[in-house]
Every structure is written in structure tokens, then in C-alpha cells.
Amino acid sequence: MTLITNVTLRRVLDSRGNPTVEADVTTESGGFGRAAAPSGASTGEHEAIELPPSEAIANARDLAVPRLEGEVYAGDQRSVDAALHAADGTDNFSEIGANSAVAISMAAAKAGADVLGAPLYQHLGGTFRGDQFPTPLGNVVGGGEHAEEATNIQEFLSAPVGAPSVTEAIFANAEVHAEISEILEGRGVPVNKGDEGAWAPPIGDDEAFEVVAEATDRISDERGFEISFGLDMAAAEMYDAEEGVYEYEGEPDRTTQEQIDYVVEMVEEYDMAYVEDPLDENDFEAFAELTERVGDQTLICGDDLYVTNVERLQEGIDLGSSNSILIKPNQIGTLTDAVDAIELGSKNGIQSVVSHRSGETEDTTIAHLAVGAAAPYIKTGTVAGERTAKLNELIRIEENA
Numbered sequence: 553m554t555l556i557t558n559v560t561l562r563r564v565l566d567s568r569g570n571p572t573v574e575a576d577v578t579t580e581s582g583g584f585g586r587a588a589a590p591s592g593a594s595t596g597e598h599e600a601i602e603l604p605p606s607e608a609i610a611n612a613r614d615l616a617v618p619r620l621e622g623e624v625y626a627g628d629q630r631s632v633d634a635a636l637h638a639a640d641g642t643d644n645f646s647e648i649g650a651n652s653a654v655a656i657s658m659a660a661a662k663a664g665a666d667v668l669g670a671p672l673y674q675h676l677g678g679t680f681r682g683d684q685f686p687t688p689l690g691n692v693v694g695g696g697e698h699a700e701e702a703t704n705i706q707e708f709l710s711a712p713v714g715a716p717s718v719t720e721a722i723f724a725n726a727e728v729h730a731e732i733s734e735i736l737e738g739r740g741v742p743v744n745k746g747d748e749g750a751w752a753p754p755i756g757d758d759e760a761f762e763v764v765a766e767a768t769d770r771i772s773d774e775r776g777f778e779i780s781f782g783l784d785m786a787a788a789e790m791y792d793a794e795e796g797v798y799e800y801e802g803e804p805d806r807t808t809q810e811q812i813d814y815v816v817e818m819v820e821e822y823d824m825a826y827v828e829d830p831l832d833e834n835d836f837e838a839f840a841e842l843t844e845r846v847g848d849q850t851l852i853c854g855d856d857l858y859v860t861n862v863e864r865l866q867e868g869i870d871l872g873s874s875n876s877i878l879i880k881p882n883q884i885g886t887l888t889d890a891v892d893a894i895e896l897g898s899k900n901g902i903q904s905v906v907s908h909r910s911g912e913t914e915d916t917t918i919a920h921l922a923v924g925a926a927a928p929y930i931k932t933g934t935v936a937g938e939r940t941a942k943l944n945e946l947i948r949i950e951e952n953a
């Protein structure tokens with residue numbers, strides 16, 4: 553019934569106006585799934601390879617589609633994803649492109665769910681899943697690779713850790729976002745937006761800490777539940793490997809030790825709930841030192857460090873590098889690989905944060921993945937249509953749970 557009979561690939565627009573890969577999967581009994589690949593700007597050097605969409609589509613048509621149509625059942629996600637790996641034949645999807653792979657993988661999952669008449673989160677997670685909702689981490693101020701002339705730190709994230717429901721948390725993040733524009737206006741700071749819809753003001757990191765803390769405190773008081781905040785430092789983008797320093801525009805460079813001390817100081821001063829990629833993507837040891845120092849107070853999350861790869865995650869587990877992992881299906885290329893990383897993490901006390909990319913589409917798969925895999929966090933922006941697509945889907949899922 554769920555035998556895949558057709559896979560169609562096309563180019564569509566992403567939120568930056570760049571082309572990306574969209575896949576349609578149809579099954580023998582008429583099941584249908586459609587999904588599109590997102591795209592990063594601050595990509596990790598160990599990520600699976602995103603090919604130019606036209607090339608990814610042409611190669612996937614030649615190599616992957618014949619191994620799927622009439623061969624594999626959409627309801628059997630592991631077989632779909634194994635066929636994608638076999639068609640590609642490399643360990644980083646450099647033949648068919650991780651963008652084609654992830655679009656097909658997600659579209660097949662949706663087609664499988666469609667045949668069952670079940671919501672995607674239930675198809676992915678099974679019948680006993682669907683009652684645990686992730687806390688949404690909402691990007692409210694940012695710079696780095698996501699906006700020019702803004703903060704060094706890539707993302708300041710509202711973290712409504714005390715919210716009674718995911719719906720309340722989503723609205724609280726939007727209120728924090730709105731509050732920040734008022735605060736910035738009051739300070740005479742012009743308000744532009746970055747790639748993910750976060751404010752991208754021309755201010756230094758120190759001022760951004762103050763502004764975000766003020767906004768989260770105010771909305772927390774109004775709402776009556778705890779709203780903390782966190783960061784994605786995307787530190788690999790700041791790291792100069794030759795000099796061994798982290799470069800901050802308008803401030804002195806920091807050595808690795810100074811970077812660790814700085815993060816410890818900020819975690820303590822602002823009681824931060826979350827710090828992603830505070831150190832270079834190859835420095836498992838420095839991550840471990842930081843986790844040793846503040847891992848009992850905050851989540852230290854590896855994004856570029858792990859690239860959703862179970863082998864890199866295992867190295868981090870062995871060394872104690874972090875207590876959290878970012879999960880981006882397109883970093884690794886399939887839903888199976890993403891779920892395996894979540895499960896390896898949860899067996900080892902590592903909290904998963906299912907994440908969007910800075911270039912996104914209206915696709916809502918990650919909202920279902922977070923619920924289906926019972927991930928404790930999701931990072932998918934605060935405002936902007938391609939972000940609210942996922943957030944509104946979470947609201948709907950919660951309503952139906």
C-alpha cells in the first residue's frame with residue numbers, strides 16, 4: 553500500500569529567495585507527501601554536502617529515484633533512507649546532495665503518514681508519542697552570518713522554560729520579540745531584521761545582553777512564568793584557527809581560555825538557560841571544559857560541533873563535551889540519521905534541540921519530528937512566515953493531542 557510509485561523533484565524558492573529542492577512522493581494507494589530542503593548560512597564544516605539545487609535534482613533523478621520507485625515502501629522510513637544512502641554511495645551525500653536526500657526523506661515520511669491517515673508526528677514516533685512538547689527557543693536578536701552590521705553573536709534566543717504549554721511559550725516569544733523593538737526604539741537604535749526575522753540592530757553584544765534580559769524579564773513578569781534566554785554563538789565563524797583566537801568586531805580577540813571564561817561569566821550573570829556553539833566546531837576538549845564548569849546550570853549545545861552525526865556525538869559523549877545537541881535533518885541528510893542522533897543523545901542524557909536553518913521554506917516537518925521524537929526543545933524562530941509555519945503547526949498538534 554505504501555509502495556512508492558513516483559518521486560518528483562523541482563526547484564522552489566527559500567526564504568532568502570534562493571532556489572532549493574522540493575520533493576513530491578506518491579504511493580501506490582495514492583498517498584502523497586511533499587517536503588523541501590532548508591539551507592544554512594553558518595554551516596558546519598562537517599555537514600553533509602548541499603549541492604546546487606539543479607545538480608542535486610539531476611543526480612537524484614539519475615541515482616536515487618530508480619532505487620525508490622516501485623522498490624521501497626514509504627511507510628518504511630529506514631528502508632527509504634537506506635536506499636538514499638545506497639544511491640549516493642558516499643558518507644556525506646556529495647553525489648545526490650543532502651538537499652535532495654532530505655527533501656525525499658521527509659516527503660516519503662509524509663506520504664507514509666498520509667496512507668496511514670495519521671499525523672506525521674505519530675507516524676514518526678508511534679502511537680505512544682505525541683504528548684510531550686518541546687520548549688521553543690525563539691531567535692529575537694541576531695547578527696553574525698545572518699545579518700550585516702549587527703551583533704557578533706549570531707543569535708540571542710528567548711527561552712520560555714516555565715511556560716505551561718507550547719502555545720503559551722510561542723506567544724511569549726513573539727511578545728519578547730515585539731518588546732525588543734520597543735526597547736530599541738526607546739534607545740534610538742534603528743531596527744532591521746536578519747535572515748530569521750530576529751532584530752539585527754547595530755549594537756554591540758554587551759548592549760544586546762541588556763536589551764534581551766530587559767525584554768525577557770518584562771514579559772516573564774507580565775505572563776507569570778519564567779522566561780530565560782540563551783545564545784547561539786556560532787563560534788566557529790569567529791574562530792581564527794591559525795592564530796587560535798576568537799575574533800570579535802570592535803573588541804579584542806579572545807583566546808580559547810578567555811572565550812570559556814567569558815561564556816561562564818555570561819551564563820552566571822544572566823542565568824542563561826542555553827548556549828549553543830560557544831567554541832570552535834573541532835574543539836571537543838574546550839567544550840568539555842566549559843560543560844564541566846557550567847553544565848549543571850545551563851545547556852551547552854553542539855550544532856557545528858556534531859552536525860547531527862552520531863559518530864561525532866559519540867565522541868562528544870565520550871569526552872563530556874556537552875549536555876545538548878542541535879538536530880538539523882539537512883546536516884546529515886535523512887530523518888533516520890536525525891532520529892538516531894536524538895536517540896543516542898537521550899540514552900546518554902543529552903538533550904535534543906530540533907532546529908530550522910536560516911534559509912527555510914513553509915515545510916513543517918521539524919515540528920512533527922520534535923514531537924514524534926519527544927525532543928525537549930525546538931529552535932525555529934519567532935516571527936516570519938517560514939518560522940510561524942512550524943510554530944503554528946506545533947499549536948495545532950498541541951490542540952489535537
Ligand SMILES: C=C(OP(=O)(O)O)C(=O)O
Pocket residue numbers: 591592593594595596784786855907908909910911
Ligand atoms: C540555524 C542556524 O543557522 P544556519 O542555518 O545558518 O546554520 C544555526 O547556526 O543554528
Ligand SMILES: [Mg+2]
Pocket residue numbers: 784786828829855856878
Ligand atoms: Mg547554530
